[in-house]
Amino acid sequence: MATAVSPSGDWLASAHDNGTIRIWEPGGTERTQFAGEEFGVARALAVPADGATVISGHSRGALHFWTPAGQLINTLQGHSSNVLSLALSPDDRWLASVGYDGQLRIWDLRTQKCRAATRIDGHLYNVCWQPDSRHILASGARGVFEFSFRSALH
Numbered sequence: 001m002a003t004a005v006s007p008s009g010d011w012l013a014s015a016h017d018n019g020t021i022r023i024w025e026p027g028g029t030e031r032t033q034f035a036g037e038e039f040g041v042a043r044a045l046a047v048p049a050d051g052a053t054v055i056s057g058h059s060r061g062a063l064h065f066w067t068p069a070g071q072l073i074n075t076l077q078g079h080s081s082n083v084l085s086l087a088l089s090p091d092d093r094w095l096a097s098v099g100y101d102g103q104l105r106i107w108d109l110r111t112q113k114c115r116a117a118t119r120i121d122g123h124l125y126n127v128c129w130q131p132d133s134r135h136i137l138a139s140g141a142r143g144v145f146e147f148s149f150r151s152a153l154h
Contacts, residue, residue: 004045004054011068013054015042021056023068034070046086046095048109057083057097065112078105078114085126089133094149098124098138106136106149116149 002015011031012024019037022030035042040060047054053073054066061079063086066072081100088095094115095107100123106116122141129136136147 001041001043002045002056004047006047006051006068007049008051010051013045013047013068015045015056017041021045021054021066021070023054023070032068032070034066034072035064039064043082043084044086044097046088048088049092055086055095057086057099059083061099061101063095063097063107074112076107076112076114078117079103084124087127087129087136089129090131091133093133094129096127096129096136096138098127098140100124102140104136104138104145104147118147120145 004013014022019041020033021035021042022033040058042056042058044057056064059082061081063076065074079099079101083097083099085098095109097105102120102122104118105114108115124138124140127138134149138145
């Protein structure tokens with residue numbers, strides 16, 4: 001359902017319908033698997049530039065932060081249903097998430113707090129950042145939307 005590659009290329013994360021997340025070696029050997037049905041299905045994955053974390057967005061609306069070895073680090077709540085897409089800002093400071101609930105949420109990766117949220121009428125399916133780390137594009141049932149994100153922390 002979703003994949004993400006570590007920045008070093010040393011491993012690949014994949015999400016599966018049974019709720020598991022698997023970490024694979026480049027040659028196709030499975031290194032580990034974790035999560036499971038109790039977390040819901042991971043619909044989106046992201047790996048920050050340091051490669052120390054796998055972030056998963058789930059069918060139950062939560063974001064989970066894991067080590068690549070499968071240890072749960074933190075859980076963030078905010079979406080009310082399926083998280084469908086995650087995108088890391090080019091400066092690796094922010095994480096954008098979108099989902100069926102029509103929300104775009106911006107998370108501060110350092111504090112792991114939601115810094116901004118907005119909602120549209122309809123589902124949002126995909127999200128990506130512009131190179132300036134201040135503009136976000138989200139596509140959904142009603143089209144493509146551009147949002148500006150300005151933080152006192154920029």
